[in-house]
Amino acid sequence: MFLEENNVKSTLNSAHVTLAHKRSHGVTAVASFGVFCGQQVPVEFTAILFSDKLAALEAHFGCIGNEKISSKNEWPHLTIWTGAGATPKEANTLPQLVSEGRAIRIDFKEPFTLMGTVNFF
Numbered sequence: 001m002f003l004e005e006n007n008v009k010s011t012l013n014s015a016h017v018t019l020a021h022k023r024s025h026g027v028t029a030v031a032s033f034g035v036f037c038g039q040q041v042p043v044e045f046t047a048i049l050f051s052d053k054l055a056a057l058e059a060h061f062g063c064i065g066n067e068k069i070s071s072k073n074e075w076p077h078l079t080i081w082t083g084a085g086a087t088p089k090e091a092n093t094l095p096q097l098v099s100e101g102r103a104i105r106i107d108f109k110e111p112f113t114l115m116g117t118v119n120f121f
Helices: 008-013 027-031 088-099
Strands: 040-050 054-061 077-082 104-117
Touching: 040 077, 040 088, 054 088, 077 088, 088 104
Parallel strands: none
Antiparallel strands: 040 054, 040 104, 054 077
């Protein structure tokens, strides 16, 4: 019921962790990930942060070969839910909302890792 009423399924179907965004980080930053396009990278999820309008998983990238993958985003995350009137981009504000007491952070006792594919959207 929650999944249907809160559009979680739709959000998860388009889920991604942004490495760099052209408008925020510039074309050069985005292009720097081109050598990794199509390759798999481990992504460890260590916490969930949520408010009444947003929920996201904190993300940490592993390596491709010997190269550590580092997101240009200040807070790498996977948005898993947006409430009415909220946009996925607003999930970037969750750490600040936590510090203001307007969101909650729960650290996972046992973080989990999923494999992701580096791609451009």
